[in-house]
Amino acid sequence: MTRTPTETLLTEELILDPHAAAAMFLTARTANSFDAGEISEETLQAVYALTKMAPTAMNIQPLRITWVRSAEARERLVAHMVDGNKAKTLRAPMVAVLSYDTDWHELLPTTAPHAAGMVPTFAGNDALRQGMGANNAHIQAGFFIMAARAAGLATGPMGGFDAAGVDAEFNAGTPRKSFLVVNLGKPNGIVDRERLHRLEFDVATATV
Amino acid sequence: MTRTPTETLLTEELILDPHAAAAMFLTARTANSFDAGEISEETLQAVYALTKMAPTAMNIQPLRITWVRSAEARERLVAHMVDGNKAKTLRAPMVAVLSYDTDWHELLPTTAPHAAGMVPTFAGNDALRQGMGANNAHIQAGFFIMAARAAGLATGPMGGFDAAGVDAEFNAGTPRKSFLVVNLGKPNGIVDRERLHRLEFDVATATV
Numbered sequence: 001m002t003r004t005p006t007e008t009l010l011t012e013e014l015i016l017d018p019h020a021a022a023a024m025f026l027t028a029r030t031a032n033s034f035d036a037g038e039i040s041e042e043t044l045q046a047v048y049a050l051t052k053m054a055p056t057a058m059n060i061q062p063l064r065i066t067w068v069r070s071a072e073a074r075e076r077l078v079a080h081m082v083d084g085n086k087a088k089t090l091r092a093p094m095v096a097v098l099s100y101d102t103d104w105h106e107l108l109p110t111t112a113p114h115a116a117g118m119v120p121t122f123a124g125n126d127a128l129r130q131g132m133g134a135n136n137a138h139i140q141a142g143f144f145i146m147a148a149r150a151a152g153l154a155t156g157p158m159g160g161f162d163a164a165g166v167d168a169e170f171n172a173g174t175p176r177k178s179f180l181v182v183n184l185g186k187p188n189g190i191v192d193r194e195r196l197h198r199l200e201f202d203v204a205t206a207t208v
Numbered sequence: 209m210t211r212t213p214t215e216t217l218l219t220e221e222l223i224l225d226p227h228a229a230a231a232m233f234l235t236a237r238t239a240n241s242f243d244a245g246e247i248s249e250e251t252l253q254a255v256y257a258l259t260k261m262a263p264t265a266m267n268i269q270p271l272r273i274t275w276v277r278s279a280e281a282r283e284r285l286v287a288h289m290v291d292g293n294k295a296k297t298l299r300a301p302m303v304a305v306l307s308y309d310t311d312w313h314e315l316l317p318t319t320a321p322h323a324a325g326m327v328p329t330f331a332g333n334d335a336l337r338q339g340m341g342a343n344n345a346h347i348q349a350g351f352f353i354m355a356a357r358a359a360g361l362a363t364g365p366m367g368g369f370d371a372a373g374v375d376a377e378f379n380a381g382t383p384r385k386s387f388l389v390v391n392l393g394k395p396n397g398i399v400d401r402e403r404l405h406r407l408e409f410d411v412a413t414a415t416v
Contacts, residue, residue: 010254012250013250013360014254015358015359025355042217045211048413049218050229053233054353057367064412065414066413107407134343134346135367138343139350142354143354146233149224150232198260199260204269205252205274206272206273206275208277
């Protein structure tokens with residue numbers, strides 16, 4: 001099938017204005033370095049105020065965020081990153097460790113009063129809670145990246161770390177499991193390499 | 209700690225204009241019904257043109273989308289939805305089945321030429337591919353929901369279906385696994401119930 005050129009699609013099909021579409025999706029890039037400017041507490045609160053609006057199954061909201069601000073905590077985190085992620089994580093103005101709470105069912109009376117009767121069912125099924133926690137927190141992580149961009153930040157999400165080590169440092173004695181570390185800072189305009197190829201519509205989608 | 213009021217944060221901390229922030233995060237709601245208007249092929253292409261920009265580990269892009277447009281395919285899908293999701297999925301102007309490709313490593317020479325040497329490593333580790341596929345496709349699903357909103361659509365994401373049954377219908381003979389069904393349509397303004405509680409900053413985040 002002949003495909004409509006992307007530029008035409010984006011002009012004619014979006015309700016989001018071109019400037020916002022660029023900032024949120026099209027020109028935003030994963031960053032390995034940042035402007036040196038500090039990230040305020042208020043900016044982090046704004047990022048969370050958007051992130052928390054993400055839809056999750058039954059509104060379980062398993063995502064938990066540890067803002068790693070102090071130099072001491074940063075060193076403890078970096079010790080568990082793979083070598084290629086150490087320097088950029090040390091230098092980032094802010095770093096967020098994203099975890100999911102495997103005991104999200106305990107909050108159901110608050111997050112989903114209509115489903116509070118299911119607390120005992122979930123309490124007895126660790127594998128189900130683990131899977132739902134991980135899956136929904138990753139959807140929330142997508143929103144977190146978008147929320148950071150909405151607050152003018154560039155993000156550097158990384159899976160390259162020893163999750164057990166990070167959990168021992170920051171999640172000890174809790175039901176949280178770390179799954180993503182995200183460097184944050186104001187963009188510095190440095191592009192390390194060309195953007196990698198994105199799969200075409202006809203490769204990644206099909207109509208039935 | 210005293211927290212800055214959310215309205216102040218959103219006014220002072222976002223680069224996204226208030227109209228866009230509302231459409232993308234703050235007033236957007238999960239929809240159970242839609243305006244009857246049909247969703248064009250061009251709109252779906254625009255949704256994908258934004259979705260595909262999501263960051264994924266090594267750019268593996270495991271997300272695959274099946275657009276369920278025909279009445280016949282819709283019936284086959286709905287047969288595998290839980291009862292509470294059947295009627296709304298039948299009536300939605302468009303439905304997308306989101307799956308992840310567990311054989312994403314085969315595309316690494318295209319998606320991540322710098323990592324193509326790792327194809328044999330990933331080929332020999334089904335559990336690693338499965339986990340990375342699921343996790344990264346869920347981040348992409350977060351972007352998909354945002355992309356649909358950017359194209360003026362409301363979304364109704366649902367985990368309530370028999371994934372094995374859906375895979376037998378739509379993913380037979382492929383390495384794809386379905387994980388989310390998303391109803392799509394233009395918003396009709398109907399709000400079924402008050403928005404559920406979102407966890408506060410001090411509950412879901414901590415600073416170290």
